[in-house]
Amino acid sequence: MTTTTTKRSRTKPAEVRRDELMDAAQALFMEKGFAATSVAEIVEGAGVAKGTFYTYFQSKDEVLAALRERFIEGFRDRVAGAVDACHGSWMDKLEACAEACVNAYLDEVVLHDLVFHQYQPGNRALKSENPVVTCLVGMLREGEGAGAWRLVTPRLTAVMLFGAFHGAVDEALSRDEAADRASLVGAVVRFWRNALTTAA
Amino acid sequence: MTTTTTKRSRTKPAEVRRDELMDAAQALFMEKGFAATSVAEIVEGAGVAKGTFYTYFQSKDEVLAALRERFIEGFRDRVAGAVDACHGSWMDKLEACAEACVNAYLDEVVLHDLVFHQYQPGNRALKSENPVVTCLVGMLREGEGAGAWRLVTPRLTAVMLFGAFHGAVDEALSRDEAADRASLVGAVVRFWRNALTTAA
Amino acid sequence: MTTTTTKRSRTKPAEVRRDELMDAAQALFMEKGFAATSVAEIVEGAGVAKGTFYTYFQSKDEVLAALRERFIEGFRDRVAGAVDACHGSWMDKLEACAEACVNAYLDEVVLHDLVFHQYQPGNRALKSENPVVTCLVGMLREGEGAGAWRLVTPRLTAVMLFGAFHGAVDEALSRDEAADRASLVGAVVRFWRNALTTAA
Amino acid sequence: MTTTTTKRSRTKPAEVRRDELMDAAQALFMEKGFAATSVAEIVEGAGVAKGTFYTYFQSKDEVLAALRERFIEGFRDRVAGAVDACHGSWMDKLEACAEACVNAYLDEVVLHDLVFHQYQPGNRALKSENPVVTCLVGMLREGEGAGAWRLVTPRLTAVMLFGAFHGAVDEALSRDEAADRASLVGAVVRFWRNALTTAA
DNA sequence: AATGAATGAGTTTTCATTCAT
DNA sequence: TATGAATGAAAACTCATTCAT
Structure with a gap:
């Protein structure tokens, strides 16, 4: 019952999510440097949970x-x-x-x-x-x-x-x-x- | 023979120690990269204790x-x-x-x-x-x-x-x-x- | 019997975990003093990993x-x-x-x-x-x-x-x-x- | 020969040295707290070398x-x-x-x-x-x-x-x-x- | 008595990554 | 697919103390 309503907004097209993560990462890397940026900050910037990052990238290096x-x-x-x-x-x-x-x-x-x-x-x-x-x-x-x-x-x-x-x-x-x-x-x-x- | 040389003072002229640390760091950085090298390895390479590193440099960045x-x-x-x-x-x-x-x-x-x-x-x-x-x-x-x-x-x-x-x-x-x-x-x-x- | 209770989720409600950490810290601080207690001991007392401590407190001082x-x-x-x-x-x-x-x-x-x-x-x-x-x-x-x-x-x-x-x-x-x-x-x-x- | 000249000013009456160390320690402790003050700072404040501190006090606690x-x-x-x-x-x-x-x-x-x-x-x-x-x-x-x-x-x-x-x-x-x-x-x-x- | 370079055990803290839900 | 609590290995760094000079 509730499933139909809840499910929708959470899942975005993979491409979009990936781009959002890349955008967030890019902004942070540029601001503070690669090493100084944590995955935690990237996901915060992209508005997703920690784990989600790893559905799109195998590691932090991969985003770079x-x-x-x-x-x-x-x-x-x-x-x-x-x-x-x-x-x-x-x-x-x-x-x-x-x-x-x-x-x-x-x-x-x-x-x-x-x-x-x-x-x-x-x-x-x-x-x-x-x-x-x-x-x-x-x-x-x-x-x-x-x-x-x-x-x-x-x-x-x-x-x-x-x-x-x-x-x-x-x-x-x-x-x-x-x-x-x-x-x-x-x-x-x-x-x-x-x-x-x-x-x- | 070599004893006389070896025995003499654990303490070396500051300049020498510093150079030894820099040399050890340089070798390791060039071999494995900066981030991948730990201070522990540097001091091991220079043959001194952890703390000694910090008498000569404030941080790992400073050696670089x-x-x-x-x-x-x-x-x-x-x-x-x-x-x-x-x-x-x-x-x-x-x-x-x-x-x-x-x-x-x-x-x-x-x-x-x-x-x-x-x-x-x-x-x-x-x-x-x-x-x-x-x-x-x-x-x-x-x-x-x-x-x-x-x-x-x-x-x-x-x-x-x-x-x-x-x-x-x-x-x-x-x-x-x-x-x-x-x-x-x-x-x-x-x-x-x-x-x-x-x-x- | 007890299995049902024990098995359930390694993850506990935040409030509970936080309290457990505070309890463990309090016991140790009272026993050996603040400075003499290490975060390692606190987490051991609370039965969690090192990092977990830092999900709930920014530093040792903060628990105090x-x-x-x-x-x-x-x-x-x-x-x-x-x-x-x-x-x-x-x-x-x-x-x-x-x-x-x-x-x-x-x-x-x-x-x-x-x-x-x-x-x-x-x-x-x-x-x-x-x-x-x-x-x-x-x-x-x-x-x-x-x-x-x-x-x-x-x-x-x-x-x-x-x-x-x-x-x-x-x-x-x-x-x-x-x-x-x-x-x-x-x-x-x-x-x-x-x-x-x-x-x- | 040179001994007479050099020796003089370095050695002060024990009491005086001790007081100078206590004064330096007190000033620093009051300014930054006991734990936050290092022996290094105390000796710097008293204008003596690290080791000298330990001729007068057995430990940092003893000064307090x-x-x-x-x-x-x-x-x-x-x-x-x-x-x-x-x-x-x-x-x-x-x-x-x-x-x-x-x-x-x-x-x-x-x-x-x-x-x-x-x-x-x-x-x-x-x-x-x-x-x-x-x-x-x-x-x-x-x-x-x-x-x-x-x-x-x-x-x-x-x-x-x-x-x-x-x-x-x-x-x-x-x-x-x-x-x-x-x-x-x-x-x-x-x-x-x-x-x-x-x-x- | 005074020095200060050297020590190294010990601590806090970080963070990429996992995994049960 | 998405979550986020939990992990724990690994690292930087500190500093009281020693000791050869």
Whole structure:
């Protein structure tokens, strides 16, 4: 009798529950760090009981992994979208890419740091399978094909461009100069352009 | 024979004890990760009692911080030394710097990762107060004074050069291509040079 | 037979568990002192795991605080009950109150000492927000309204009456003369009565 | 050679060193409580090394005991002195005694609490060997001999007078009304007088 | 007498995970 | 599926005390 009424609201679609848990975890990890966040806090944030967490994730580490996947996908989509939307020259595309990177990164640095900076011996690979780099490589290659620039090692160049942008944004952040995004984007674009322009 | 050496005083100069503890901690952290290493293991490794650890460090975190300092200093000394030892042109100095960076980093990646990859909200500053960057800035400014190149924002440029090198080495490492250091140094040097050469 | 009772759920109503923990703690504290009792012993006494203690109390200190609350409430209830049950004159009520105080205190000295004798800077207030005093104040005021006595400072008087009783019982206890409760009650009552009778 | 010069200032008369240690301990105990004070802090306060502490006291508890002795002596001397200095009637002496008690207590409550409130099963005796009570008893007996008042149980009365005064001062302290010592002394004296005046 | 580095037993506390309901 | 009380292993850290100098 009472069963029909009670059952309903408690059970949500698995996907939804899982997302809610991930959202709660992400917010807390970003606020206090991974190690400093307890499962107890995550479930509190998601409004479920302790045990429920373990129906969706095998361990605390697993949520972090899931979060990482989600972040990578989102970042790549955003940057790739900006490049695709640009119908100018290759240099224009490069500029669009730099701008998208800076903005996407700035918008989500904390999250970025969270999902990437957990040291465990031998997780270096993560950074390089970086989809933004992959996307950059593609663009560099196409641009090269079109004669926009010449590159000895496209992948390494992409990685260095990415590293340069990364460093610039980190610097801006640590100096509280990230608010002036235009200047930042300007500096990065200028640097990238130079780096790709072989001195005659 | 050895008796005389062994017998002498359980008490050692503070500096020595501290270093022994740091060495033991560093070895363990690099082997199993920071979180997975217990203070109990560290003191066992250093051959002292639990309490002794706490006469030299306030907490486990503090050793990591000390290790970071030690790493940074060593890295900077190495790079600065290489630049100072180069008596060629500014471009030569730049090259010497790039080479020293790549080599120093490659020689101590594991340690580098250990001391830098622990995410805690708001430790971002560390990277930018990076003494290698500071050293680079100095060099860039002097080089600019000497007319070797022209820079709009020296610090940001230095930071991007550093980021580029960092990314390149990370990439090489993750692809197991770090063995061919010459190529790597070559790629970095070429990239740096371009980045500093304003396209006319 | 007994199986049904025993088997049922390792989980007990929160209130019950909490009380069991408090009981175990109280017994041990009274036997060996607060500092000399470890949480390990408490949980052993209560038949639960270490962690369970911390589901109910934030720290060892918190149990002591809870014990104090419980003691104070019990004491007040007992005294207030005795006064309410007395339907004689105001002097009779005063006498009932004195008697109840002496008896209640004598019955639980050890516990009293346990919960009150832990010196920590600034816990003095506890004594004065003493609900027995509050109850005494009420009685004194009502009695005054009824013309039983006249008081310049009711609260201070209540506090002094309480102090007098407290001192008398402490004295009796330390001299092992507490067995003769009648005499003790007599002395306290006589003293209280005098103290409230303004010499004409 | 160098011995003569170096030795001098380091070694102080034992008595002095001991006092310095007691002073340092007392200050710290009063500020943060006995348990919360470490031997390390005591020796720091006294400006000596860890080991020195143990040349003068066998343990941390022993300092507290020494402090208690010192407090008791000082308090008794002060009250007894005030009574002796009063050459009026017995009621005057009583008044002088009450005043001295209140003042001495107010001046050293924290210390009083420190040395008396440390609960360990069975240290109740301490309070009753209270020298002020003993002194009060003497005065009450003499006054009774001189016909100033009549008492059934002098010691118990003394103890109750002491308890009353104690309660009054505690109350004043917890209400921050201790500054107005005159009123406080007045209330206590009035109460004491009444308590000693048998209602005809 | 004085030192202070070293000790290490002992304690509190945390928290990821389980499991009976 | 959801719950949340219970678990208990594991860890960090403290500090009174010792003792070689």
